[in-house]
Amino acid sequence: MELTLAQALTALYFTVDIALRVVAIVVVPYNRRPAAAIAWLLIIMVQPIVGWIVFSLLGNNRLPAGRRKKMAAIQEVIGETTLDVPDAPPLPGRPDWLTGVIDLNRTLSSMPHVGPSKAIVWGEFDAQLQAMARRIDEAERFVHVEFYLIVASERTEPFFAALERATARGVTVRVLVDHLTSVRYPRRKETVARLEAMGAELQDMLPLRPWRGQWQRPDLRNHRKLVVIDGRLGFTGSLNLIDPSYLWRKNLRRGLQWRDTWVELEGPAVLALDALFWSDWWAETNELVELATEAPESDGDLNASVVPSGPGFEGEINLRVFLELLHAAEQRITIVSPYFVPDDAMRYAITSAALRGIDVELFASEIGDQFWTYHAQRSYYEELLRAGVRITLFAKPTVLHSKFLTIDDRVSIIGSSNIDMRSFGLNFEVSMLVEGASMVTQLEGIADAYRQQSTQLTLDAWMARPRIAQAFDSIARLTSALQ
Structure with a gap:
């Protein structure tokens, strides 16, 4: 019996539909977290053609x-440059477990743990801008600026004015900004x-311009x-250079x-x-360029190492370092993260720490700026x-956009990384692993100020939230x- 055109097209559609589902079962789980693989497979099984289009754009x-x-x-160059740079001697009172964390970061990133360093933590926007402007006014050779987002406005004027003064006296200013975010x-x-x-010399990072072959x-x-x-x-932390x-x-x-939260750093970690x-x-x-190797002097009381991470690095360095710190904590863990969407390893590390008697506190915002991320974060609150x-x-x-951790009374992390799967697997991030009680004291002071403007969430109150909110969560x- 000869098939009509409509019947032939229907048969072709169902053949392609089944083929896409079967291929997805083989392709999607490859080198992917089970939870992510299941989520992608669910989308493809519901609508194979649309699912595969989305997966082709966002699945790799x-x-x-x-x-x-x-x-x-560049990682090879950094490795060769830092090969002969010794880690700093332990500070008095260093916990035994910290050496292993330092070794892990150095193995994965080649970044040494160096000192002595000095740090000042800035917790208010205008003070952060003024601190950078003062230091830029001291620049003699170069100012390197790298931000996820840079926008000139009335509130950011002190920073831009300082850059103008720097270029006017012959200082080289180089600026990097994430392209898709800034536009x-x-x-x-x-x-x-x-x-x-x-x-200033300005360059966009990760430009997305398919018409120029940038994809x-x-x-x-x-x-x-x-x-x-x-x-x-140096300065680093959670700040974006834009009006609050x-x-x-x-x-x-x-x-x-x-x-x-923004930290001003002086010493060899810069x-x-x-x-x-x-x-x-x-x-x-x-x-x-040839990387500088002469360490700047400092009379500080800290040791520090950079924890870089991103798609260009193997092994999700920030996730591994954070997990080691959480597992090693003996007394107290303070976590400040605006976007808290942990993978299973992070979720178990945090809850296990609390269950073994560690004082664990998570700071987050009462309100969210990103609807789905906000609700995804809330879905973990009951378990926590x-x-x-x-x-x-x-x-x-x-x-609350600050991003830092304190572990006991001598170890801290501060930088751009959230406690979420995006920061661990998709974003290029920078964090500082800092050894020393004075840094923990400053960050805990910031946390104390946050508590004055916060409320403590209780399990009873949480379980009484509206059903519609639970559904969205x-x-x-x-x-x-999905990643």
């Missing part, structure tokens, strides 16, 4: 081959014009935030204000921050509360596994 977190080659080359925010053209007019997974982003001045002073409202009308209507800047600069410009984790919610309309938790 590998960089293009050319960029991977560059990243491998989504207001005042992009004005910001670029301002930087170009002052003579990678759209949500692979460079999320690092750092400033290096003459290789002797982020200038979007919806934020202004809601009165949202972002709050960050060289590692600068090496990270140069790796990103070379990836975008092909300009490769039942395990004994204290959840402290910063009062709205502030979005559950749905968001499923989609959060």
